[in-house]
Amino acid sequence: MHNEVKPLGMEFLRGYSIKDYISVKIAPGKTKKAIDQIKEAWHTLEPQVPITYSFLDSDFDALYNSEKQLESVFNIFSTLSMIIAGLGLFGLATYVAQQRKKEMGIRKLLGASVSHLVFVLLKNFSILALIGLVLATVVISIGSEKWLSSFAYRTNFGFEQFLTAFIATGGILVVSVLHQVYKAALCNPVDSIKNE
Numbered sequence: 001m002h003n004e005v006k007p008l009g010m011e012f013l014r015g016y017s018i019k020d021y022i023s024v025k026i027a028p029g030k031t032k033k034a035i036d037q038i039k040e041a042w043h044t045l046e047p048q049v050p051i052t053y054s055f056l057d058s059d060f061d062a063l064y065n066s067e068k069q070l071e072s073v074f075n076i077f078s079t080l081s082m083i084i085a086g087l088g089l090f091g092l093a094t095y096v097a098q099q100r101k102k103e104m105g106i107r108k109l110l111g112a113s114v115s116h117l118v119f120v121l122l123k124n125f126s127i128l129a130l131i132g133l134v135l136a137t138v139v140i141s142i143g144s145e146k147w148l149s150s151f152a153y154r155t156n157f158g159f160e161q162f163l164t165a166f167i168a169t170g171g172i173l174v175v176s177v178l179h180q181v182y183k184a185a186l187c188n189p190v191d192s193i194k195n196e
Contacts, residue, residue, distance in 0.1 A: 003152055004152040004153075005152075023056075024038060035053070038051075038053070039051055082168075082172065085172060086172050086175070086176050087176075089125070089172065089173060089176035089177055090176040090177070090180070092125075093121075093125065093176060093177040093179075093180040094180050096121065096124070096125075096180075097121065097180045097183065097184035098184075100121065100184070101184060101187065104117055104121075104184050104187070105187070105188075105190070105191075107120070109190075114182070114186060117184075118178070118182055121177070121184070122173075122174075122177060122178070125173055125177050126173065129169060129170070129173050132169075133165070133166060133169055136165075137162055137165075141157065144157055
């Protein structure tokens with residue numbers, strides 16, 4: 001993946017005495033039998049040359065092994081960062097809901113609906129999440145461009161990947177924050193004002 005395909009010419013020569021490589025397609029489930037037959041035929045034709053063989057799918061897997069390891073590392077750290085971000089949002093929502101309990105009580109006494117209170121508290125978190133998403137998008141765009149530039153044939157990041165990240169982040173925000181915000185909005189306003 002990191003090197004361009006060079007110009008290639010293939011030629012079939014009848015009676016060519018030096019045989020470098022032979023490619024054989026083997027039916028699934030008959031590998032052992034086919035290898036034994038190939039070895040027998042090889043030793044008949046080239047008794048002085050030892051046979052060495054490999055499987056093309058294994059060779060291709062070895063070429064992409066570092067990318068697969070990098071993918072595993074990215075997946076692990078992405079999952080960990082999502083869990084940490086969710087826990088952080090949950091903790092921040094709990095803290096903010098506790099701090100703004102008196103404000104929520106006063107707003108409720110003045111006639112604000114529960115949905116309005118939820119909207120007011122979610123608005124602050126949404127602004128912070130949007131700022132974080134914009135910063136993350138810039139960093140990811142620059143990093144992915146730099147990483148992908150090492151490949152001869154590469155793909156480009158499209159709008160869909162970032163849209164998926166925005167939706168996932170929004171889902172984490174709502175799940176992490178909504179419970180605490182809703183709980184703060186439903187509490188008795190008299191109790192929250194009296195306790196302050």
